[in-house]
Amino acid sequence: xxxxxxxxxxxxxxxxxxxxxxxxxxxxxxxxxxxxxxxxxxxxxxxxxxxxxxxxxxxxxxxxxxxxxxxxxxxxxxxxxxxxxxxxxxxxxxxxxxxxxxxxxxxxxxxxxxxxxxxxxxxxxxxxxxxxxxxxxxxxxxxxxxxxxxxxxxxxxxxxxxxxxxxxxxxxxxxxxxxxxxxxxxxxxxxxxxxxxxxxxxxxxxxxxxxxxxxxxxxxxxxxxxxxxxxxxxxxxxxxxxxxxxxxxxxxxxxxxxxxxxxxxxxxxxxxxxxxxxxxxxxxxxxxxxxxxxxxxxxxxxxxxxxxxxxxxxxxxxxxxxxxxxxxxxxxxxxxxxxxxxxxxxxxxxxxxxxxxxxxxxxxxxxxxxxxxxxxxxxxxxxxxxxxxxxxxxxxxxxxxxxxxxxxxxxxxxxxxxxxxxxxxxxxx
Amino acid sequence: xxxxxxxxxxxxxxxxxxxxxxxxxxxxxxxxxxxxxxxxxxxxxxxxxxxxxxxxxxxxxxxxxxxxxxxxxxxxxxxxxxxxxxxxxxxxxxxxxxxxxxxxxxxxxxxxxxxxxxxxxxxxxxxxxxxxxxxxxxxxxxxxxxxxxxxxxxxxxxxxxxxxxxxxxxxxxxxxxxxxxxxxxxxxxxxxxxxxxxxxxxxxxxxxxxxxxxxxxxxxxxxxxxxxxxxx
Numbered sequence: 001x002x003x004x005x006x007x008x009x010x011x012x013x014x015x016x017x018x019x020x021x022x023x024x025x026x027x028x029x030x031x032x033x034x035x036x037x038x039x040x041x042x043x044x045x046x047x048x049x050x051x052x053x054x055x056x057x058x059x060x061x062x063x064x065x066x067x068x069x070x071x072x073x074x075x076x077x078x079x080x081x082x083x084x085x086x087x088x089x090x091x092x093x094x095x096x097x098x099x100x101x102x103x104x105x106x107x108x109x110x111x112x113x114x115x116x117x118x119x120x121x122x123x124x125x126x127x128x129x130x131x132x133x134x135x136x137x138x139x140x141x142x143x144x145x146x147x148x149x150x151x152x153x154x155x156x157x158x159x160x161x162x163x164x165x166x167x168x169x170x171x172x173x174x175x176x177x178x179x180x181x182x183x184x185x186x187x188x189x190x191x192x193x194x195x196x197x198x199x200x201x202x203x204x205x206x207x208x209x210x211x212x213x214x215x216x217x218x219x220x221x222x223x224x225x226x227x228x229x230x231x232x233x234x235x236x237x238x239x240x241x242x243x244x245x246x247x248x249x250x251x252x253x254x255x256x257x258x259x260x261x262x263x264x265x266x267x268x269x270x271x272x273x274x275x276x277x278x279x280x281x282x283x284x285x286x287x288x289x290x291x292x293x294x295x296x297x298x299x300x301x302x303x304x305x306x307x308x309x310x311x312x313x314x315x316x317x318x319x320x321x322x323x324x325x326x327x328x329x330x331x332x333x334x335x336x337x338x339x340x341x342x343x344x345x346x347x348x349x350x351x352x353x354x355x356x357x358x359x360x361x362x363x364x365x366x367x368x369x370x371x372x373x374x375x376x377x378x379x380x381x382x383x384x385x386x387x388x389x390x391x392x393x394x395x396x397x398x399x400x401x402x403x404x405x406x407x408x409x410x411x412x413x414x415x416x417x418x419x420x421x422x423x424x425x426x427x428x429x
Numbered sequence: 430x431x432x433x434x435x436x437x438x439x440x441x442x443x444x445x446x447x448x449x450x451x452x453x454x455x456x457x458x459x460x461x462x463x464x465x466x467x468x469x470x471x472x473x474x475x476x477x478x479x480x481x482x483x484x485x486x487x488x489x490x491x492x493x494x495x496x497x498x499x500x501x502x503x504x505x506x507x508x509x510x511x512x513x514x515x516x517x518x519x520x521x522x523x524x525x526x527x528x529x530x531x532x533x534x535x536x537x538x539x540x541x542x543x544x545x546x547x548x549x550x551x552x553x554x555x556x557x558x559x560x561x562x563x564x565x566x567x568x569x570x571x572x573x574x575x576x577x578x579x580x581x582x583x584x585x586x587x588x589x590x591x592x593x594x595x596x597x598x599x600x601x602x603x604x605x606x607x608x609x610x611x612x613x614x615x616x617x618x619x620x621x622x623x624x625x626x627x628x629x630x631x632x633x634x635x636x637x638x639x640x641x642x643x644x645x646x647x648x649x650x651x652x653x654x655x656x657x658x659x660x661x
Binding site for chain 2: 083085106107108109110112114116117118119120121122123124125133134137166167169170183193
C-alpha cells in the first residue's frame with residue numbers, strides 16, 4: 001500500500017479512508033475466542049461444512065484476513081459464524097469486543113457485508129435494486145437508495161447509467177461479481193465477509209477483481225475476512241493469512257511473508273507449495289529492490305564522453321533517453337563512436353519496463369520472457385529510475401529462501417520439490 | 430348438422446351459462462390455489478410433510494369426478510359447495526406440486542445471499558422466493574385452470590343450477606340434439622384456451638426479468654432470440 005492512488009470516478013483525488021461521504025467510516029476488530037463448531041454424524045453425512053476446532057485469533061480493524069486451506073477444513077464455517085449463518089457450538093466471537101451472540105442475527109447481518117462465490121444476485125431485480133438491497137431492508141427512502149446504488153456502481157467501475165436498469169442475467173460473470181461487492185458495501189458495513197468470491201470467474205477476470213479489491217481496500221479500509229482455497233490468492237490479498245487444516249485446526253496465522261518464510265509445520269510448508277520462494281517474489285515490489293544506476297545519454301550528446309562513462313561502468317550498455325529522461329533504447333558500449341554527436345538510430349532493442357509497483361515475480365517473468373539480463377525501472381512520468389537485473393532477483397531468492405530451510409539449505413528444499421505439494425496426502429484443492 | 434336457429438335463439442342463455450362456467454372455475458382455482466400455496470410454503474420449510482401431502486393430493490386426484498359429485502350430494506346437498514369441493518380438490522395436486530417446484534427452483538445462492546444480508550424469513554419468502562417461483566406457479570395455475578374449466582361441465586350432473594356450459598351438453602345428450610352438445614362444448618373449449626392465453630400474458634408481465642435473461646442467453650449462444658417461450 002502506501003501510494004494511495006484511489007480516485008473517485010470523476011478523477012478527483014480522495015483522502016484514503018473516505019472515498020465517498022459515509023463510506024469507509026470505520027472498521028471493526030473481529031476476535032475469535034476458542035471458537036468450535038462440531039457437527040453430529042448425521043450432519044456430516046449430509047455433507048455439512050467443515051467443523052472448526054478451538055479457533056482463537058484476532059483480525060485487527062481495517063485488515064484483510066484470508067482463511068485458506070483444503071476443502072472441508074472449516075474455513076467457510078469460520079466465516080459464516082461471524083454473521084451467524086452458522087452458530088458455534090463453543091466459544092465466542094467478538095466484534096469490537098462485543099459478543100455477537102447477544103445481537104439480533106437479522107440486525108447483525110445488515111451491518112456486515114457478505115459476498116459469496118455464486119454472487120447470489122436477485123435475478124428478478126435490476127442491478128440498481130440489487131445494490132440497494134440492504135438500504136431497502138434498513139428502510140432508507142427511495143431517492144437515497146438510488147443515489148447510493150449509483151455511487152457504489154461507480155465505485156466498482158460500472159457505469160450506473162448503463163447498468164442500473166439491467167437484470168443480472170444480462171451481465172458477465174465478472175460484472176456480476178462487481179455488483180456483488182457493490183451490494184455488500186451498500187450500507188457501509190465496517191466488516192466484509194467474502195466466501196471464495198472470485199473462484200467462479202476465469203483467471204484473467206479473477207486477477208482484475210483481486211486488484212480491484214486491493215484498490216478499494218486502500219480507500220475503504222474495511223475489516224475483510226476472505227475465504228479461498230487458492231494460496232496464491234491468499235498471499236496476494238491477505239495482510240494476514242490463516243492457514244487451516246483438516247479438522248478445522250488453525251495451522252498458522254501470520255502475515256503472508258512469514259507464512260512463506262517460516263511455515264509453522266510440514267502441513268503449511270506443503271500447502272504453500274515447494275515454490276514458496278518464488279511466491280515470495282510476488283510480495284516484493286521492484287521499488288523495494290536494489291537498482292543499479294543506468295549510464296544514460298541523450299541523442300546529440302558528445303559520443304566520446306558517453307563512451308568514456310559507459311566503459312567505466314560495470315554494465316556493458318549505454319541507455320539512450322529523450323529530453324524527459326524516457327528510455328529510447330540500448331547502445332552496446334563497444335559500438336559507441338569515438339567522436340561526434342550520438343544519434344538515436346544506433347539504439348537497438350528495448351528491455352522490459354517496470355514501475356516501482358511491479359512485483360518481483362512479474363519482473364522475473366518479463367525478464368525471462370524477453371530473454372534479457374536487465375529491465376528498466378521508470379517512474380510515473382516514464383523517466384528512467386534505474387535498472388533491475390536478473391541477478392538482483394536471484395539474489396533476493398537466495399536471501400529469502402535461506403532462513404526457510406533453517407540452514408539445511410538446498411537439500412531440504414530439493415526434497416520438498418520432489419515430494420510435491422501433495423506429498424503427504426494432505427492434498428491441496 | 431348445426432341448427433344455427435337454435436343457437437341464435439339461445440344466445441342469452443349461452444352467455445349466462447358461460448358466465449356461470451367461469452365463476453365456478455374461478456372460485457375452484459382461487460380456493461385451490463390458496464390451499465395449495467399454504468401447503469407448499471409449509472412443505473418448502475419442512476421437508477417431512479412433502480411426501481404425505483403429495484400422496485394425499487394424489488389419491489384425491491384419482492377419485493372419479495362423477496363419483497365424488499354423487500358422494501357429496503347426501504352430505505352437502507345440491508349446493509354450490511357440492512360443485513366446488515371436487516373442483517377444488519382436483520386442483521390441489523397440480524398447484525401444490527408446481528408451487529413447491531417453484532420454491533425448490535430458487536437458486537440456493539440467492540437464498541443464502543438473502544439470509545446473509547439480513548432478510549427475515551417471511552420477507553425472504555414474500556419478496557425473494559415468491560417472485561422467483563412465479564413461472565412454475567403460473568404454469569401450475571394454467572394447467573389447473575384448463576382442467577377445471579373442463580371439469581365444470583361435469584358438475585352439470587348435479588342438475589340445472591350447475592355445470593355452466595355443461596348444462597347444454599347434458600341436455601343435448603338427453604334430447605338427442607347434437608347442436609346443443611356442440612353449443613356447450615365449443616364455447617367451453619374457447620373459454621379454456623382464452624383463460625390460458627390470459628395467464629401466459631399475466632406471467633409475462635409479472636416476470637420482466639425472464640425475457641431479459643432469455644435475450645441474454647440467446648445472444649450468448651449466438652442463436653435465435655425467442656421473444657417469448659411458454660414455460661411448461
